[in-house]
Amino acid sequence: MRVGVLVVGGSLTGLSAALFLGMHGVPCLVVERRDGILAHPRLRGLLPRAMELYRQAGVEDEIVSRCPVGAPPTDLVSVHARTLSEEHEPLTEPEDGGADAEQVSPCGFVPIGQDELETVLARQVRERGCDLRFGTQLSDLAQDREGVTARLRGPDGTEETVEADYVIAADGASSTVRRRLGIRSSGPGTLFHMVTMHIHADLSPALRGRRIGMAYLGRPAPGTTLGPLDSTGTRWFFATAVSSGDIASEDPAAWVRAATGLDALDVRLLEQVPGAGRIFTFPVGARVAERYRAGRVFLAGDAAHLMPPTGGLGGLTGIMDAHDLAWKLAFVLRGSAGPALLDTYGAERRPAAEQAMGQAYARALLRWRLPGHGRGCTLLPTSVLMYGAAVPEGAPGTRAPHLYVSEDASSPMSTLDLYGTGLVLLVGPEGDAWESAAHRAGQRLSVAIEVYHLDADLAGPHGLTNGSALLVGPDGVVVWRCDGRRRDFDGTLERVLRDLLRR
Numbered sequence: 001m002r003v004g005v006l007v008v009g010g011s012l013t014g015l016s017a018a019l020f021l022g023m024h025g026v027p028c029l030v031v032e033r034r035d036g037i038l039a040h041p042r043l044r045g046l047l048p049r050a051m052e053l054y055r056q057a058g059v060e061d062e063i064v065s066r067c068p069v070g071a072p073p074t075d076l077v078s079v080h081a082r083t084l085s086e087e088h089e090p091l092t093e094p095e096d097g098g099a100d101a102e103q104v105s106p107c108g109f110v111p112i113g114q115d116e117l118e119t120v121l122a123r124q125v126r127e128r129g130c131d132l133r134f135g136t137q138l139s140d141l142a143q144d145r146e147g148v149t150a151r152l153r154g155p156d157g158t159e160e161t162v163e164a165d166y167v168i169a170a171d172g173a174s175s176t177v178r179r180r181l182g183i184r185s186s187g188p189g190t191l192f193h194m195v196t197m198h199i200h201a202d203l204s205p206a207l208r209g210r211r212i213g214m215a216y217l218g219r220p221a222p223g224t225t226l227g228p229l230d231s232t233g234t235r236w237f238f239a240t241a242v243s244s245g246d247i248a249s250e251d252p253a254a255w256v257r258a259a260t261g262l263d264a265l266d267v268r269l270l271e272q273v274p275g276a277g278r279i280f281t282f283p284v285g286a287r288v289a290e291r292y293r294a295g296r297v298f299l300a301g302d303a304a305h306l307m308p309p310t311g312g313l314g315g316l317t318g319i320m321d322a323h324d325l326a327w328k329l330a331f332v333l334r335g336s337a338g339p340a341l342l343d344t345y346g347a348e349r350r351p352a353a354e355q356a357m358g359q360a361y362a363r364a365l366l367r368w369r370l371p372g373h374g375r376g377c378t379l380l381p382t383s384v385l386m387y388g389a390a391v392p393e394g395a396p397g398t399r400a401p402h403l404y405v406s407e408d409a410s411s412p413m414s415t416l417d418l419y420g421t422g423l424v425l426l427v428g429p430e431g432d433a434w435e436s437a438a439h440r441a442g443q444r445l446s447v448a449i450e451v452y453h454l455d456a457d458l459a460g461p462h463g464l465t466n467g468s469a470l471l472v473g474p475d476g477v478v479v480w481r482c483d484g485r486r487r488d489f490d491g492t493l494e495r496v497l498r499d500l501l502r503r
Contacts, residue, residue: 002163003029004333006150008138008177009170012114012315013301015121017168017322022128023057024330024421031136031152040272040280043114043315049386050319051107056420059124066116076213083219084206085261105402106414141180143295166329167297175303181294187287188361192223192241196280197252198270199236206260216367220258223368284308286361288353292346298325305353308364313356321349327474336447340502356385394463394470396478401461418452419476425451428459430467437489441497
């Protein structure tokens with residue numbers, strides 16, 4: 001069997017990679033060692049930038065529709081306290097420069113659990129022609145200059161050989177592929193093991209009418225988190241830190257009583273993972289792989305970077321990895337770009353992961369009051385991590401600005417909806433010369449370039465004046481801008497495209 005791309009790992013990052021590859025018309029095979037989607041929420045919400053990328057793939061509405069009925073309101077306050085019964089202090093983190101979220105993005109935060117999200121992604125990738133196989137493990141991997149040969153073991157133990165042009169290793173923090181490649185990671189390392197539970201308990205005596213969305217508590221140990229699973233006030237997500245994964249002798253209900261300050265609290269543990277018990281344990285750590293590529297194999301998601309769950313930055317970074325790698329693989333596989341374009345994946349995504357990991361780590365220290373909090377790392381507004389600037393204004397390296405171009409309230413169109421599968425050249429009212437140059441350069445290089453003329457109201461926020469132009473990549477990130485004083489429009493644009501696409 002021969003495929004364009006083999007994706008090892010069928011969780012959030014792997015399924016996202018398959019979705020984005022499908023958006024570009026690239027067939028792929030996804031293999032996941034688990035028998036199905038892990039029925040545990042893990043990631044508890046999607047940041048706006050992640051939703052922008054899913055919006056490109058046409059799945060935004062379905063993701064929003066799968067948010068649990070009665071999910072906790074997104075306007076609840078996050079706090080820090082010793083126990084839930086005691087007085088709390090609101091969690092203070094950098095604001096996004098005073099920017100109204102609706103002015104920055106057409107998408108908002110979506111409070112969906114990872115299990116629900118993966119259910120959507122799995123259905124979508126299968127509908128788009130992806131071969132998704134659960135209960136299938138990678139048993140061997142070899143590569144040469146022509147491709148990659150993988151040995152797969154199916155649910156019944158039968159082995160199969162698959163040849164692929166490229167492999168995406170999205171097989172998690174303990175990545176088998178990363179270890180096979182001998183790629184090391186660096187960073188603070190494992191902080192602690194986290195134990196999670198879903199509980200049924202009446203916490204109203206501790207809340208005393210307070211509307212708390214997430215509480216970071218000091219008991220029974222720093223690293224304790226408590227938050228609502230729905231709006232009933234009786235179903236809660238509980239997590240606490242332990243020194244190791246061995247908790248056989250512990251009393252989980254006692255942890256909850258210590259955290260809430262309610263010594264006589266009636267606690268009932270709910271099933272988290274069907275057939276796998278009511279307690280889920282995993283390591284919390286912070287590290288980034290020293291390189292993201294070995295020949296034709298690429299690391300993505302937790303296989304490339306591990307970071308604390310605080311802030312949802314780990315999931316966002318993995319989704320952005322998948323999107324970036326998908327469009328670059330697609331361009332190379334169809335001959336629009338040279339193979340060297342794939343070198344830019346690690347060059348761009350690894351620094352982004354280091355920054356996100358540092359921010360997630362600092363947030364973990366702050367929220368859980370762990371040793372060292374408040375030292376050595378300045379917290380950045382989340383918008384900087386998502387877009388490259390607090391309020392994007394068309395600068396290279398930042399996500400292009402969001403502006404509505406449709407007055408239809410039922411289906412508003414954003415300038416971000418112009419991006420997704422190809423290169424886009426934005427020009428202002430005086431951009432005819434650039435449009436003609438783009439048409440000729442596209443023909444010479446066999447590369448499709450969409451050109452959009454923006455009126456003055458839209459051109460201004462993009463920094464487009466006096467015949468200037470912006471070149472935007474499939475991810476919506478500005479890759480080049482030029483003022484209107486150039487005269488060699490054809491030569492300038494062709495040189496830019498050759499450099500961008502490593503032609």
